Amino acid sequence: MAKSRALPADGDGPDRWEAQLRKGAVEMAALASLWQGRLYGLEIIRFLESRSQLDLAEGTIYPILNRLKAEGQLTSEWVEAEAGHPRKYYALTDAGRLRLRLMAEAWTSFSSGLSRLLEPVLRPADEDLSAGTPVLEEKEIAR
Amino acid sequence: MTSEMQIDNYLTALRIHLGPLTIAEREEIIREISAHIRDSAEEPGVSVESVLARLGPAQRLAAQYRDGLLIRRASRSISPLLLLRATLRLATKSVSWIFVLFCSVFGYLSGAGFVVIALAKTIAPAHDGVWVQDGQLVSAGAFIYGVPPMAHEVLGMWIIPLGLTAGSLTLLLTTYLIRSSLRISQRVQARL
Numbered sequence: 001m002a003k004s005r006a007l008p009a010d011g012d013g014p015d016r017w018e019a020q021l022r023k024g025a026v027e028m029a030a031l032a033s034l035w036q037g038r039l040y041g042l043e044i045i046r047f048l049e050s051r052s053q054l055d056l057a058e059g060t061i062y063p064i065l066n067r068l069k070a071e072g073q074l075t076s077e078w079v080e081a082e083a084g085h086p087r088k089y090y091a092l093t094d095a096g097r098l099r100l101r102l103m104a105e106a107w108t109s110f111s112s113g114l115s116r117l118l119e120p121v122l123r124p125a126d127e128d129l130s131a132g133t134p135v136l137e138e139k140e141i142a143r
Numbered sequence: 144m145t146s147e148m149q150i151d152n153y154l155t156a157l158r159i160h161l162g163p164l165t166i167a168e169r170e171e172i173i174r175e176i177s178a179h180i181r182d183s184a185e186e187p188g189v190s191v192e193s194v195l196a197r198l199g200p201a202q203r204l205a206a207q208y209r210d211g212l213l214i215r216r217a218s219r220s221i222s223p224l225l226l227l228r229a230t231l232r233l234a235t236k237s238v239s240w241i242f243v244l245f246c247s248v249f250g251y252l253s254g255a256g257f258v259v260i261a262l263a264k265t266i267a268p269a270h271d272g273v274w275v276q277d278g279q280l281v282s283a284g285a286f287i288y289g290v291p292p293m294a295h296e297v298l299g300m301w302i303i304p305l306g307l308t309a310g311s312l313t314l315l316l317t318t319y320l321i322r323s324s325l326r327i328s329q330r331v332q333a334r335l
Binding site: 060070 | 175
């Protein structure tokens with residue numbers, strides 16, 4: 001019973017889970033995009049699209065930047081551009097830099113632990129069979 | 144409708160829905176979103192319609208800003224109204240917040256109840272108290288109509304300091320519960 005419940009009940013189960021996972025990573029990704037220097041909103045969106053598979057709904061990033069700024073992790077300044085209108089550039093504060101480092105460390109240790117756990121799941125099927133063979137042989141010898 | 148009109152309509156709707164923010168905050172958001180729309184639409188093969196569609200409805204975009212602000216303000220406030228509003232808003236998004244909302248309402252009501260009982264003693268002393276009969280608690284509180292006939296009241300004027308202390312402790316605890324929940328949710332909150 002428990003096993004069948006653990007399997008996705010419908011086709012969009014894993015997709016929804018993945019969407020939640022991506023959403024949760026947006027804040028860290030937004031901070032990370034500013035590690036090298038200041039960027040404005042659209043640049044952050046384009047940077048995240050090209051460097052990661054974070055396909056953002058563009059409306060979500062601006063309120064997040066606004067919140068990170070209110071929390072003192074980012075600063076912003078308006079810079080006149082050739083486009084004819086000024087752009088709002090964001091940069092990491094010292095607090096933001098520190099927070100991002102801590103997030104990156106937590107994320108890396110968490111994901112490497114999970115990768116080890118998932119390694120057998122992702123191994124190609126035939127390799128998995130051959131890995132199982134010695135166990136069978138041992139059993140036969142024991143018999 | 145021309146692209147300029149579409150952009151104007153979107154920004155007007157955004158401005159209206161950003162109502163509760165200060166004028167400075169609101170205009171800064173409008174300016175930034177306006178720059179985003181114009182920059183995006185300048186890219187080859189991109190229409191204003193598609194840029195606005197990717198931003199999502201103005202109402203939803205504004206709601207994300209408003210929610211962020213509400214939670215930030217509430218987590219620094221002691222106003223029950225503001226704290227309950229933030230809790231109510233979050234309860235529409237997650238089950239654990241429905242639980243916090245339930246506890247908050249219960250906490251505020253019982254805290255206020257203790258204070259009311261304490262104050263009622265000064266107005267109608269005979270109708271307010273804790274009544275005991277044969278060593279068993281019969282009833283407690285403030286009663287508009289009659290009091291338990293056979294029982295005797297045990298607390299007397301002590302109900303005033305006791306009620307006020309219990310009331311303020313309950314109210315303080317409730318405030319603390321909501322504020323710390325809000326702080327925790329700000330840490331994990333990329334969900335809004």
